[in-house]
Amino acid sequence: xxxxxxxxxxxxxxxxxxxxxxxxxxxxxxxxxxxxxxxxxxxxxxxxxxxxxxxxxxxxxxxxxxxxxxxxxxxxxxxxxxxxxxxxxxxxxxxxxxxxxxxxxxxxxxxxxxxxxxxxxxxxxxxxxxxxxxxxx
Numbered sequence: 136x137x138x139x140x141x142x143x144x145x146x147x148x149x150x151x152x153x154x155x156x157x158x159x160x161x162x163x164x165x166x167x168x169x170x171x172x173x174x175x176x177x178x179x180x181x182x183x184x185x186x187x188x189x190x191x192x193x194x195x196x197x198x199x200x201x202x203x204x205x206x207x208x209x210x211x212x213x214x215x216x217x218x219x220x221x222x223x224x225x226x227x228x229x230x231x232x233x234x235x236x237x238x239x240x241x242x243x244x245x246x247x248x249x250x251x252x253x254x255x256x257x258x259x260x261x262x263x264x265x266x267x268x269x270x271x272x
Contacts, residue, residue, distance in 0.1 A: 136179065136186040136204065138228035138249040143269035145175040156258070156265035160243075166214070169194055177254070177269055216241060 150171070157167040175192040182201060191197045195213045200220075202208060207221045218236045225231055228249035235242045243260030252271040257264060 136202070136222075136224070136230065137181075139177075139179040139186065139188075139230065139247065139254070140181065141179065142272050143177040143254050144272050145173075145177075146268045146270050147172075147174070149266075149268040151266040152263075153265045153267065156260075156263045159263045160260060176272075 154167055154171045157170060158164070162170075170192070173192040173194055175190070178189045178191075180187050185201050185203045187199065187201055189197060189199045198210065198213070200208065200210050202220075202222050204222055204224055207219050209217060210220055211217045216236055216239060218234045218241060220232055220234045223231050223233075225246070230247045232245040232247070233242075234244070243258055245256055245258045248255045248257075254269040254271070256267045256269070258267075259265075
């Protein structure tokens, strides 16, 4: 997961279909607007043989997760939804994150792909998709 290591800043100007995707997933309009307009970052670093990921977004609490490839872990969203996530490698600089909470009907996948100093994330669920880009800082 070393390709993800470092600090990445969201480039909102390159967002594709974020508001439409979140609305289609059933998020309330005030949350859709908050998420769509937030500045964010993704920071990853080595931590005891695993990778520590810290995600920040304006107006929301930061989240921190300790991740090992192919090992499911639990996380909670700022909205209080607990999910199981598994991260798998799909080649150099490409990772698939699969999130589920079957009891609440939540299931989505995010593919992160690092090329040089840019990280593309493509999140899909229920037939929809959104794309975001992060620049290494």
